[in-house]
Amino acid sequence: MGRLRYLTQDDLAPEDQDIPRLKSNITRAVAHSPRLARLVAARGMYLRHESGLDARLRELAILQVGYSTRSAYEWAHHIDVALSFGVSADDIRAIGLETRGQHSHLGPLASAVLAAARSLTDDLVLPQDIFDRLAGELSNEHLVDLFVAIAEYNGLVRVMAAIEIDLEAEYLPYLDRFPLPAANSPEQAPLQ
Numbered sequence: 001m002g003r004l005r006y007l008t009q010d011d012l013a014p015e016d017q018d019i020p021r022l023k024s025n026i027t028r029a030v031a032h033s034p035r036l037a038r039l040v041a042a043r044g045m046y047l048r049h050e051s052g053l054d055a056r057l058r059e060l061a062i063l064q065v066g067y068s069t070r071s072a073y074e075w076a077h078h079i080d081v082a083l084s085f086g087v088s089a090d091d092i093r094a095i096g097l098e099t100r101g102q103h104s105h106l107g108p109l110a111s112a113v114l115a116a117a118r119s120l121t122d123d124l125v126l127p128q129d130i131f132d133r134l135a136g137e138l139s140n141e142h143l144v145d146l147f148v149a150i151a152e153y154n155g156l157v158r159v160m161a162a163i164e165i166d167l168e169a170e171y172l173p174y175l176d177r178f179p180l181p182a183a184n185s186p187e188q189a190p191l192q
Contacts, residue, residue: 073166
């Protein structure tokens with residue numbers, strides 16, 4: 001059980017009962033701050049439906065954040081989202097290969113996106129060579145959207161860890177199909 005009660009529509013004031021995505025545990029916990037819940041949902045919906053950044057690249061970046069931090073909640077939820085946007089199972093498996101420095105089928109741009117997400121997640125820096133590879137392929141608008149997506153989900157995995165958000169049962173099969181690294185793996189330290 002998470003550290004905060006998961007709110008339902010009935011728990012909220014009438015003016016807050018239309019908070020988007022109130023079925024997910026993270027939204028139900030963040031709804032303790034209704035205005036913030038709206039802002040978080042709006043940023044996620046912008047990134048998912050309004051940004052011109054290629055959906056596959058966006059989801060690969062978000063999945064890399066979930067993988068690097070071992071956030072089961074983020075990883076499983078975004079596997080579901082990624083598959084719905086056309087990311088393949090092989091693309092998802094490539095994240096582990098790329099994290100371990102192994103070759104994958106991903107092209108140079110997708111590999112650079114994963115490298116950026118890993119570096120910003122693990123070291124809080126973006127090496128110039130990775131920035132240059134991204135800037136050579138993406139517009140400034142798409143670069144900003146990519147960096148905000150990486151930052152947004154790095155923030156959310158930390159909120160999930162602090163509140164100890166429970167993964168909903170319907171997402172558990174994704175963890176079986178695409179397991180995260182073991183806790184003692186050198187691939188990164190775990191977050192909730």
